[in-house]
Amino acid sequence: MPVTFNHTIIAAKDSDESARFFRDIFEAAEAPSWGVFTNVQLDEGVLLQFAVPPVDEIQxxxxxxxxxxxxxxxxxxxxxxxxxxxxxxxxxxxxxxxxxxxxxxxxxxxxxxxxxxxxxxxxxx
CATH class of the missing domain: 3.10.180.10 (2,3-Dihydroxybiphenyl 1,2-Dioxygenase, domain 1)
Structure with a gap:
């Protein structure tokens, strides 16, 4: 199988707000979410997973x-x-x-x- 990009976790201050922002701007699909992740589905099966990190400051x-x-x-x-x-x-x-x-x-x-x-x-x- 060739290498393809599948998913990434994006640090968020508010995972729901960030997911809404991406869905709205990029017309991306909502995806099933679980645990600490709020997910957004892009084309080609790429999943963006938004989560609030256990640190005060986001890089x-x-x-x-x-x-x-x-x-x-x-x-x-x-x-x-x-x-x-x-x-x-x-x-x-x-x-x-x-x-x-x-x-x-x-x-x-x-x-x-x-x-x-x-x-x-x-x-x-």
Whole structure:
């Protein structure tokens, strides 16, 4: 069997709030949840599991999502409509913008737990 990405645990301040945020922005499916995990299902069987860690401070992580142009348009409209701060670059030197790099479009924004999210329409490679 080839190696494929299956799931990851994402630290959250409130696992339900973070899962709702991801489902809303990315139009992701709700998945059965168990134990301390609130789960979100992405395409290709990838499971995002949100959980509140047993520490006071959450270390910021970066998660990038490849989406098609139509979902980008809808998700970016939701980002703007909700007043979510965003930028065209990871260093926030172009706030309130998107980029047109790598033959597609991209945008950076934060989730409720403070993780850096990136949404792109074309892979880098």
């Amino acid at each position: 910021m992580q970066h998660y990038a999502f490849l989406v098609d142009d139509e979902l980008f348009d809808r998700a970016y409209a939701r980002i703007r409509d909700r007043g979510i701060e965003h930028a065209a670059d990871p260093f926030w030197k172009r706030p309130g913008e998107i980029n047109n790099e790598h033959g597609g479009r991209g945008v950076y924004f934060m989730d409720p737990a403070g993780h850096a999210l990136e949404m792109i329409t074309r892979p880098y490679l």
